[in-house]
Amino acid sequence: MLITKENEEYKAALSDVSEDQLPEGDVTVAVEYSTLNYKDGLAITGSSPVVRKFPMVPGVDIAGTVIDSLGNQFKAGDKVILNGWGVGETHWGGLAEKARLKSEWLVPLPAAFSTKQAMAIGTAGYTAMLCVMALERQGVTPDKGDILVTGAVGGVGSVAVSLLAKLGYSVVASTGRADQADYLKELGASDIINREELSAPGRPLGKERWAGAVDTVGSHTLANICAGTKYGGVVTACGLAQGMDLPATVMPFILRGVILNGIDSVYCPIETRIEAWNRLAQDLDTKHIDLITNEIKLSEAISAASDLMKGTIRGRAVVNVNA
Template identity: 60%
Template structure:
């Protein structure tokens, strides 16, 4: 039986180990579509899994990687045939199902989305789970009625993967974007993406007041914890915040005051088990609304062999924009 290159995570006496190695095709999990993987990305969750900093992986051995783009090799699913270009994100890949850091993947056909017209596989993974999550957040804000006319919107963790795409998309749609970052050196980068203002994350890092001065009509938060509590306390009457990350923690040390006194909405964004209809809508909008030249500018390509060394960097907040991984 054939083997292929993959980043394999195994259980160890203390924690886990991860290494680029050969993986036996016979060990691939059940699925009705086999894909030759061309590109993947390095996301925050991938960093947690590869370093063992959090219990992301729930079965062993595991192939890391929560997303991929590639070409269908074999399919018994009615929607897909050999040669189709596809994208897969979420669904427990890299956690409970063998993931995308491999030259080959086998998944359920219902998990796949066709590559949108005009979008290359590399561009799709330059967007990746982070960009997909950012677009789900934008769609949620629109559904809640937050428009450019509603007032400014804030993006936290703005220089990261989710934040960079959210900033770019919201700016292109006409929103006045306030980008929050802990890296002052990234101010010019964020303004180039379209941010109208750049603020220091320290403005959102102190203990949150039940209600603070109203500053924005909406926002996309990938940080969580105290940052999200402060963002909510500063949201205008009737505004909404899309919460999609936990870089600073899973807690929410805030108050119900924004919800019951200002009618603020907290919109939960899940990109893992997101229904297929929402996935298709998000990818269609990404193909339409994301500035391709800017996507190229925020994207850095790394080889398969560099994934392990870059994982700690993304956890430390040292990665700007998106890292796309060339698999094969």
């Protein structure tokens, strides 16, 4: 898939390109699967100027097999994954049959996962794991109370619910899709609330409801989460589906010692990435991977990107780039 912009005309379409058009890099990968993340939806639909260079192949996630490598870190036949690093924004990404990449961006595929399963997890699941690790690092244990997950039917939310439930936490899932209650309970949610409880302007400080949170929404939702977090609780923020603003006060932070922990998955150090993927291999309930997976063909990715932006895709859209 190639995104072009000529004479202010922005277009995403399937195109044939020659291998010598691939960008610089020391590792060439035969891509097997990619995904559609929120950022990919923005790029493909042109809803936000996330693409910095044209033409651009979108796809912030890649899983495949090394074809050749100029260095010693990887060799032909190695299975690898990539998340972030500006791929799909400034460097050609995963919605293609081949990708040329920098070796320092790549993580060896954990033996527990196939390339398809790795992309069912993708940046969304890896980000969810980073959020869980941040909660653990700040001392939020299952005995401290409920953990709220917003945007729970989406990619980050689905994996976060599954991970937290398996680790013994009581999970409150927030969603605007009441018809997905059974899905969220199957993932392990113990309670489900309507996102409208959190999305409107609220009070500077509310009733203490949860010990921690994984928020993918931002804006008023994040402000209300902080206002409802228990004393000493931790809120991890990793998304801005409602907006990039934060109309909050300092009261939750200075009166209850609430910690707001930002989560960056794009430029996260390689050591932390490897730790997160190893934890996913250990802690993610593998039976949930199929439950959250929706496989599509590359030719279906443009229409699926529009559905993603409308919030009608459940879980993860995994793109088989060779189908």
